[in-house]
Amino acid sequence: MKTRYRGLMKNTAQITALFALGNLWMRVEICAKLETLGR
Template sequence: MRPSKRRQLNLKNRVDAIYDKIERLKAGIRAKVEHPFRILKRQFGYLKTRYRGLAKNTAQITTLLALGNLWMMRKALHKA
């Protein structure tokens, strides 16, 4: 749902309140999913994908996502 449509919802209306709740849940999921991609882009510089074949690109993305997981857990790993 577009943000302008969401602002027009009447939260006293039961159906509109349900739509608002659904949009809040989707926004929460979206925020959790977008954070690892920010790490890939900013920390590791993965901005463009070159055509190298599906296997090589898949291997690079898998490696970068694994490194991103380590990056997000670096404080916990540093304490251990």
């Protein structure tokens, strides 16, 4: 049971990191588009 829990925690951490990176990337792209539109 312990190993399964550890694997689950690792998967959750990976998914969270993935979503965080994706979120950041989307924000960067939106900011870049807004800047080009503003100029």
